[in-house]
Amino acid sequence: MEKYLPLHLLHAKNFTIIINRSHAILHFIAILFLLHYRLSPFFFRGAGTGTTVPATLPWLLIFASELLLSLSWLMSRSFRWRPVNRTVFPERLPPDGELPAIDVFVCTADPNKEPTVEVMNTVISAVALDYPPEKLHVYVSDDAGSDATLRCTKEAWNFATCWVPFCRRYGIGTGCPDVYFSSSGDDHGEFKAEREKMEKKYEVLTQRLRTIAQDRDVALSSNARDHSSMIEVINEYPREEMQEDEVKMPLLVYVSREKRPSHHHNFKAGALNVLLRVSAMMSNSPYILVLDCDMYCNDPASARQAMCYYCDPQTSPSIAFVQFPQTFRNVRENDIYDGQLRSTFKIYWPGIDGVEGPFLSGTNYYIKREALMGNFRKQEDLRALKRSFGPSNDFIKTLVEDHKPNSIDDGESSRMLLEKAKVLASCSYENQTTWGSKVGFMYFCVLEDYFTGFTLHRKGWKSVYLDPKRPQFLGTGTTNFNDMSVQWTRWMSGLVSVAISRCCPLIYGPLKMSLVQLMCYSELAFEPLLHCLSLWGFALIPQLCLFNAINLYPKVSDPNFSIFLIIFVSAISKSLYEIVVVTGGELRTWRNEWRIWMMKSVTCYTYGSLDAVLNKLGVTEASFLPTNKVADDEQVMLYEKGVFDFRAATMFVAPMVTVILVNIAAFVGAFVRVLVGGEGDGYLDKMAGQMFLSFYILVSNYAVIEGMLLRKDKASIPLSVTLLSAVFSVFFLLIGSYVLC
Numbered sequence: 001m002e003k004y005l006p007l008h009l010l011h012a013k014n015f016t017i018i019i020n021r022s023h024a025i026l027h028f029i030a031i032l033f034l035l036h037y038r039l040s041p042f043f044f045r046g047a048g049t050g051t052t053v054p055a056t057l058p059w060l061l062i063f064a065s066e067l068l069l070s071l072s073w074l075m076s077r078s079f080r081w082r083p084v085n086r087t088v089f090p091e092r093l094p095p096d097g098e099l100p101a102i103d104v105f106v107c108t109a110d111p112n113k114e115p116t117v118e119v120m121n122t123v124i125s126a127v128a129l130d131y132p133p134e135k136l137h138v139y140v141s142d143d144a145g146s147d148a149t150l151r152c153t154k155e156a157w158n159f160a161t162c163w164v165p166f167c168r169r170y171g172i173g174t175g176c177p178d179v180y181f182s183s184s185g186d187d188h189g190e191f192k193a194e195r196e197k198m199e200k201k202y203e204v205l206t207q208r209l210r211t212i213a214q215d216r217d218v219a220l221s222s223n224a225r226d227h228s229s230m231i232e233v234i235n236e237y238p239r240e241e242m243q244e245d246e247v248k249m250p251l252l253v254y255v256s257r258e259k260r261p262s263h264h265h266n267f268k269a270g271a272l273n274v275l276l277r278v279s280a281m282m283s284n285s286p287y288i289l290v291l292d293c294d295m296y297c298n299d300p301a302s303a304r305q306a307m308c309y310y311c312d313p314q315t316s317p318s319i320a321f322v323q324f325p326q327t328f329r330n331v332r333e334n335d336i337y338d339g340q341l342r343s344t345f346k347i348y349w350p351g352i353d354g355v356e357g358p359f360l361s362g363t364n365y366y367i368k369r370e371a372l373m374g375n376f377r378k379q380e381d382l383r384a385l386k387r388s389f390g391p392s393n394d395f396i397k398t399l400v401e402d403h404k405p406n407s408i409d410d411g412e413s414s415r416m417l418l419e420k421a422k423v424l425a426s427c428s429y430e431n432q433t434t435w436g437s438k439v440g441f442m443y444f445c446v447l448e449d450y451f452t453g454f455t456l457h458r459k460g461w462k463s464v465y466l467d468p469k470r471p472q473f474l475g476t477g478t479t480n481f482n483d484m485s486v487q488w489t490r491w492m493s494g495l496v497s498v499a500i501s502r503c504c505p506l507i508y509g510p511l512k513m514s515l516v517q518l519m520c521y522s523e524l525a526f527e528p529l530l531h532c533l534s535l536w537g538f539a540l541i542p543q544l545c546l547f548n549a550i551n552l553y554p555k556v557s558d559p560n561f562s563i564f565l566i567i568f569v570s571a572i573s574k575s576l577y578e579i580v581v582v583t584g585g586e587l588r589t590w591r592n593e594w595r596i597w598m599m600k601s602v603t604c605y606t607y608g609s610l611d612a613v614l615n616k617l618g619v620t621e622a623s624f625l626p627t628n629k630v631a632d633d634e635q636v637m638l639y640e641k642g643v644f645d646f647r648a649a650t651m652f653v654a655p656m657v658t659v660i661l662v663n664i665a666a667f668v669g670a671f672v673r674v675l676v677g678g679e680g681d682g683y684l685d686k687m688a689g690q691m692f693l694s695f696y697i698l699v700s701n702y703a704v705i706e707g708m709l710l711r712k713d714k715a716s717i718p719l720s721v722t723l724l725s726a727v728f729s730v731f732f733l734l735i736g737s738y739v740l741c
Contacts, residue, residue, distance in 0.1 A: 005092050007308035008315070011085045012354060016582060020080040020351075027570045031070050033563045037554070038063040058545050058740065062552050065537025072530040073571075075523035078516045079347065082354030086466050090304035093311055100310065101135040101285035102303055102366070105275045107268060108293035109143040110224070115294075116148070116213040117206050118476065120156040121178045122296040126289075127160045127250050128167050128175030130300035136250035137283040141271045145227035145256045148212050153254050155212070157234045159205045165247040166198050167300070176296040177202045179329070179474070229258035229425035231278060231418050251283060255425060263427040269441040269448030276372065276440055277390075277424040280398040281417060286370065292363040295326070295475035302472035306366035309464050320371035320461035321453075323357075324364040325349065328477030334588060334642040336703075337484045338596045339477030346583040349465045356517045357463030359524070360453030364473045371461050372440055372452075376400060388434045394420050444503060447494030454498075454505065454521050458512045479639040480632070482648035485604055492528035492608025493615070499525035500616055528605040535601035539659045539697060543666035544736040546690040549673070553689030555682070564689060595700050602655045638715055644703045645715040650724070653717055657725035659697070660704050662732060667694040 041059070093099065104126045108119050126138045142149040163177055170191055174180050181199050234252040257274040259265050266273075272290065279285070287310060289303065306322040309315055325345035335342075349358040360367075376385065376399045385396050423429065430436070436443030442451040453463070466472075478484040498504065505521040513521070545552050554560040579585040579593060614620045638645045646653055670691050674684050684691075698705065707717040 004314070006089070006314065007092050007312040008086060008088045010354075011087070013083045013085065013350075016083050017081075019577070020077070020083070023570070023574050024077045024080075027567070027574070028074070030563060030567045030570060031073075034066060034070075034567060037560050037563055038066065058541050058550065058552060061537055061541045065534040065541065068530045069534040069538075072523065072527060072534070075519045075526070078355075078519035078523065079351040081351060081516050083347075083350040084354040085350070086353070086464065088305045088308040088466065088468075090301060090308055093304055093307060096132040096135075099132060099135060099307060100287055101137070101283060102129075102131060102287050102289055103275075103279045103283055103285040103369075104129070104136070104138040104289045104291065105141060105272060105279075106138065106291050106293055107141045107143070107271055107275075108149065109268070109271075111144055111146050111149055111213065116152050116209050117178070118296075119149075119293040120152055120205075120209055121176050122291060122293055123153065123156050123252070124160050124163060124177060125175035125297035125300075126291065127157075127252060128164050128300060129250075129297055129303050131303040133248040133250045135285070136303075137253070137279065137285060138250055139253045139255055139275050139279055141275050142254065142256045143259070143265075143268075143271050144224040145230070145259065146224070148215070150230075150232065150254050150256075151212050152209050153234055153252070155205060155208050157252050159201060160252075161235075161249060162198065162201055164249060166194065168247055170194070173300075174298055175300045176298065176474075177205075179296070179298070225259055225261055227256065227259055229422045230254070230256045231421050231425060233414075233418070253278070253282065257425040258427045260427050265427065266436060266443045267446055267448065269436060269443050269452070272448070273430070273435050273440040274425045276369070277392075277395055277429075278421045280369075280373075280395060281421045281424065284369075284398050286368065287366055288369055289366050290363060291473070292475065295363045295473050297472070298327075298474040299468070299470050299472045303366070305466060305468065305472070309466075310366075310368070316462065318460060318462050319357075319368070320456045320463055321360060321365045321367035322464045322466055323349070323359075323361055324472045325465075325467050326361065326364055327471040327474050329474040330479060330636075331477045332640055333586070334592070336592050336596070336639070336642055336644060337478060337481065338593050339479060339484070342579070342583055342585065342589070343593065345467070347578050350467070352517065352520050353463075353465035355520075356457060356514055358465040359521075360449040360456070360463070362447075362449040363475070371456055373399060374439065387432075388439055390424075390429050390433045390435070392420065392424060392429075395424055444501070445494040445497045446490060447498075450494065450524070451498060451503070454503075454509075457517060457521075458509060460512075480635040480645045480647075482645075482652065485600075485648055485652040488600055488604035489608045489611065492605050493611040494608075495525050496528050496609045496612035497615060499529065500612060528609045531597075531601045532605035532609055535598060536606070538693070539598075539602060540662055540732065540736075542690045542693050543662050544733065544740065546666040546670050546687060546694060547733055548737050548740055549670075549683070549687070550740060551686045551690065555685045556688045557685055561689065591700075595703070598697070598700060599656055599704075602659055603652045606655065607651065634715075643715070644707055646707045646717045647715050650721055653721050654725050654728070656701070656704050657708055657717060657722055658728045658732070660701060660708065661725055661729040663694045663697050664705075665729065665733060667691060667698065670694075 038059070106119075106123055106126060108114050111119075123138065123140055127136075129136060140149075140153055142153075159177075166172065167175060172180060177198075181202055232254045234254055235249055255275060255278050257265075257271060265271075276288075279288075287306075289306075291297075302324065306324075309319055309322055326341060327345075328339055331339045344361075349361075352358055373389075380399075382396065385399065389396060389399065441448045442455055444451045457463070478487055499522075502508070505518060505525055509518045509521060542552050553564055575594065576587075576590055579590040580587065583589075611620065635645050670687055677683075704717070707715075708722050711717075
């Protein structure tokens, strides 16, 4: 009997597990002592807590901030419960003829914010995946309905017919031509001549793409919201006979769904569901790779690596998706905006992978079609299927297990097939169906990935997180403050909209998920609310009390002071351990992530939470703004120097400046009191905790002080914003002092 060789292995990080759980226990004990200290004045008056009646309100406010942050910390321990590593062996996969087919979905929405050359590089890299071409089908979703995108896709296909054979012949390690030609290689002989010839073809391609992009229709913005569906097979129809040296090419299809102002288009999830239906009519592959338009395939082997989980007979069939991390090629080591999302993909996702698997992360995942659509047999009730999936009989046929996909040729049958597919891409097809509520990608919030993954895990599906040494996908991250703020505000709004809804994980998840996984989904959903409320409390309440000489923390000479000192040192030490030891970062990486977390909490988390609440009350409507991917040379230069670009909306800059001004006023006032000595010898002993908190906030956010007072360049904080923030600060200190005193 032939010995079974596994296609993948799982390795638990036992040392990290011990560190995580030990720290969680010790830190939790310290939090219990903090709770005792805060509550004791209300039960044991005069017990030496140092509280007075006027301090009751700020005492309760800072206690609420501590409780909220502690609750967030407690739930976030679930992400560190059982971190694991995974290894795959794609060389052990069955022969190419036995591999399952794959559909690739590339989603683009706005050619003004998504550079055409970058988008087409993603399409070309998908076509060049190391997978049997007859089992690979690439679908480009153009949500803007731009004729320029269609023309560019055709140009990209023409180049791919030369590029893919070149990659196959010489074993090129990346399918993205832009990355390949931007790197120098040891070229010689015949290969050097072929490389130069191919590079010239790529230069011609980029020139054509830029020309098409510049000449695109000026009415694109209105057309993006009002256009008919369009589906076109880009590549040449397959011939019955091929030359011996001719390389087979995957199927490439352009899809633009119908959009009308009178119909809600459901953002990215709506586009993905259209691709689900259209691809079912043409290829109906059992597995789907979803890519953002800027996330190209860096390693052509990602498909085979993912198939190690789907093709292993010893693996549970309940694996819904294999998630790869998001890695960004334009992010520098001194990543001042945390564009690499290091904590998410290096700490959170490996930690939950050891339980039930990571969350769906928007892009870079291979997902099983059955998990989204269900599994049906011929004897299913046709009327019930139509109520769920719509009136198309041809589409209903694709749901049956033994359905064979339609072949694409230049005949009348294929033209009829495309016409039927256009009906599936119409904006009214989903009316009176369960698309987005029970089948397909979920429409519940703008974060279709979070809620779709939550729904799948709730149904009992599992997921896998695969993080090979070589990044399988590389994209473009945000490298300026404004784009980062817009992106994170949208994300936080989507999360909070779930947290305050009937589908809240704490209500919708129990009895359907494990406790650890439930805590993970709950922590992520409530994180914006918990962090913005607690950070605003820590940034303003102790400072207001310091300004009025009201103490909120124990004296340095009080043994209770050690409680707060231990909690602070514990949190800082664990954060340093994770970033420096676990993820291999530097001290400045830790500084950058700690600082940007504070900035996001008082801006993005706050506005995202507010937007979700207003949307829930019906005051505003949910909106989706694609992240700007167009690089500005000046912004890139500032980012590479590690200098903040504060050319952002006032709503994002003013809160940070207000916090800094309040802390400056409080710290300077306290420092003057210490120097003058008018408050007595015990003032420093009594107020040291609050003085240190203000000093720590100011030092951590020195970049804001620099942009406000020291810098004079265009990217500094405008004087008007500083003056407006000063008004807010004075108003807060005056009103706050009146309330306290």
